[in-house]
Amino acid sequence: MRARRRHLAAAALLSAVAVALSGCAVTGAEQARPAAAGTAAVTEAGSDLGAVRLVSAWEPAPFTAPGKTLKLGAKGAAVKALQTRLKELRYLPGKIDGKYGGATQSAVWAFQKVQGLKPSSTIAARTWRALEQPAQPRVLVPNGKPDRAEVNLTKQVMVLYRGGQIRLITHISSGSGIPYVEYAVWNGKRTKFTGDARTPTGNYKTTWRRDGWHKSYLGQLYNPIFFNGGIAFHGALSVPLYPASHGCVRLPMHVAEILPGQLGTGVPVHVRGKFAR
Numbered sequence: 001m002r003a004r005r006r007h008l009a010a011a012a013l014l015s016a017v018a019v020a021l022s023g024c025a026v027t028g029a030e031q032a033r034p035a036a037a038g039t040a041a042v043t044e045a046g047s048d049l050g051a052v053r054l055v056s057a058w059e060p061a062p063f064t065a066p067g068k069t070l071k072l073g074a075k076g077a078a079v080k081a082l083q084t085r086l087k088e089l090r091y092l093p094g095k096i097d098g099k100y101g102g103a104t105q106s107a108v109w110a111f112q113k114v115q116g117l118k119p120s121s122t123i124a125a126r127t128w129r130a131l132e133q134p135a136q137p138r139v140l141v142p143n144g145k146p147d148r149a150e151v152n153l154t155k156q157v158m159v160l161y162r163g164g165q166i167r168l169i170t171h172i173s174s175g176s177g178i179p180y181v182e183y184a185v186w187n188g189k190r191t192k193f194t195g196d197a198r199t200p201t202g203n204y205k206t207t208w209r210r211d212g213w214h215k216s217y218l219g220q221l222y223n224p225i226f227f228n229g230g231i232a233f234h235g236a237l238s239v240p241l242y243p244a245s246h247g248c249v250r251l252p253m254h255v256a257e258i259l260p261g262q263l264g265t266g267v268p269v270h271v272r273g274k275f276a277r
Contacts, residue, residue, distance in 0.1 A: 060089060065128035072121040074100040082123060085131050086111060090166045094254050106252040109241065110171040113155045119241055137169060140272045147267050149206075149233075151249060153199060154273030156241075158233070158249065160262060167262055170255045173239045174275070175199035175247040182218060182246075193217055197246050204228045204269045209260060218246045223256045227269040233259060243275050 063085050066078040080098035086107045087093055094103025108127070109119040114137045115130040137159050140150040146164040151157075153174055160167045176197045183192055204227045214221045214234075222235030233249045235256025244250070251259065 060134060063132050065132050067125070067128055070100055070123040072100055072105055079104070082108075082131070089131075089134055089169075091169050092252075092255055092258075103252060103254045106171045106239065106255075110157050110169055113157055113171070114169065136166070141268075141270045144270060145268050147264070149227075149263060149267065149269045151199070151269065151271040152273050153201070153243075153271065153275050156243065156275060158251070160259075162262065168255070168259075170251060171239060173236070173241075173245055173250040174243045175245050176243045177275075180246060191217070195246060199231065199243070199245070199247050199249060199271060200228065201271045201273070202228070204271070206263060206265050206267045206269060209265070211260070221248065222253060223260055224248075225260060225263055228271075233263070 066081050068078040070078060070082065075098055077098065079100045080096060082100075083093040083096045083098070083104055086104070087096065089111070091107040091111050092103070093107040094101065105121050108121065108123065111130070111134070112119045112127060115127075115135055117126055117130060120127075137150075137152070137155075137157065140152060141148065144150070144161070146161065148161050150159045150161070151172065151174070152159070156172050156174065157169060158172050159169050179194070179196050181192065181194050183190060206225055206227045209223070209225045209232075210221075211223060214224050216224075216230070221232060224232040224234040226232040231247050231249070233251055233256070235253045236245075236250040237253065238244070239250045239252050
């Protein structure tokens with residue numbers, strides 16, 4: 001027991017911080033109730049990155065949908081029921097206050113995308129039915145580490161696992177894939193930056209981070225957590241329903257607010273898929 005305590009204490013002290021200038025893409029100047037353990041162990045067969053029902057003993061608590069059609073700006077008990085259900089399923093609807101605002105909308109989008117539904121701010125029969133019998137996100141890396149982040153570029157969602165359990169599922173906006181040319185004053189000099197605005201697929205690990213707003217040569221990043229050179233998870237004021245970044249993974253602001261406390265340094269990040277416009 002003493003040896004285990006010493007091991008845990010030593011692990012808690014390990015960290016690596018690399019301080020460097022960063023952007024939101026690989027560019028050059030002149031050029032973030034969980035499913036029970038075991039939920040993700042087995043999935044139905046399939047080659048796409050869509051929603052599948054996981055084969056496990058875990059099932060969410062029973063839920064009876066209010067059935068009332070909701071639109072952005074709605075208020076009341078039905079909205080509160082929606083928010084409570086989304087939170088239970090590990091989508092983040094923001095404050096459970098019965099007010100259908102932007103945070104709840106981003107959670108709805110993430111949920112609908114995982115269920116294979118066309119994302120919409122309107123909550124109607126199909127979304128309510130899915131909330132009663134939800135599918136879990138496809139596990140992109142079945143043999144991945146218990147703590148990891150999986151970015152599904154096809155669905156534009158990110159899933160965070162802690163201890164092998166889903167901790168959160170969020171809507172994202174990744175690299176647009178549209179080449180860009182940007183000019184910015186950097187180190188006192190007007191500099192040209194170019195890139196292809198891609199979020200490369202592959203296996204990475206979280207590296208350094210910054211608290212609050214961080215100024216890069218491609219704009220302002222909120223609570224950035226870098227995982228592939230200058231590519232990071234970060235909060236943004238605009239996280240649309242299509243890839244729009246220079247290469248980073250944009251997150252809703254309320255998700256970026258809590259992600260640093262959930263996603264440590266040196267945690268695997270797996271990026272898979274391709275968005276079809």
